Amino acid sequence: KVGSIYKALPASTADAFCPTLRGHVETKLYEGVNCAYEIVVDGCSEEAVAQAMAAGIRAAAGDGVIAISAGNYGGKLGKYHFQLRELV
Numbered sequence: 001k002v003g004s005i006y007k008a009l010p011a012s013t014a015d016a017f018c019p020t021l022r023g024h025v026e027t028k029l030y031e032g033v034n035c036a037y038e039i040v041v042d043g044c045s046e047e048a049v050a051q052a053m054a055a056g057i058r059a060a061a062g063d064g065v066i067a068i069s070a071g072n073y074g075g076k077l078g079k080y081h082f083q084l085r086e087l088v
Contacts (some may be wrong), residue, residue: 013039030066046080054087
């Protein structure tokens with residue numbers, strides 16, 4: 001997640017998506033989910049990021065995948081918002 005309690009650490013564990021922390025913090029994981037991947041996509045243009053995200057979604061989708069989602073973190077990571085359903 002963006003931010004942490006430590007000034008020198010710009011990011012920290014997205015605890016709501018960490019299966020091992022279930023029962024200790026509020027979770028955003030679906031029942032039965034035992035792992036979650038966070039993939040950060042950077043690009044030189046909005047179009048390049050959109051194409052990379054679409055390729056990643058197509059590659060990740062398949063048997064055993066429960067959900068694919070994205071976070072904006074309140075706009076702290078950039079001004080662009082991508083609607084996943086529009087990418088594929």
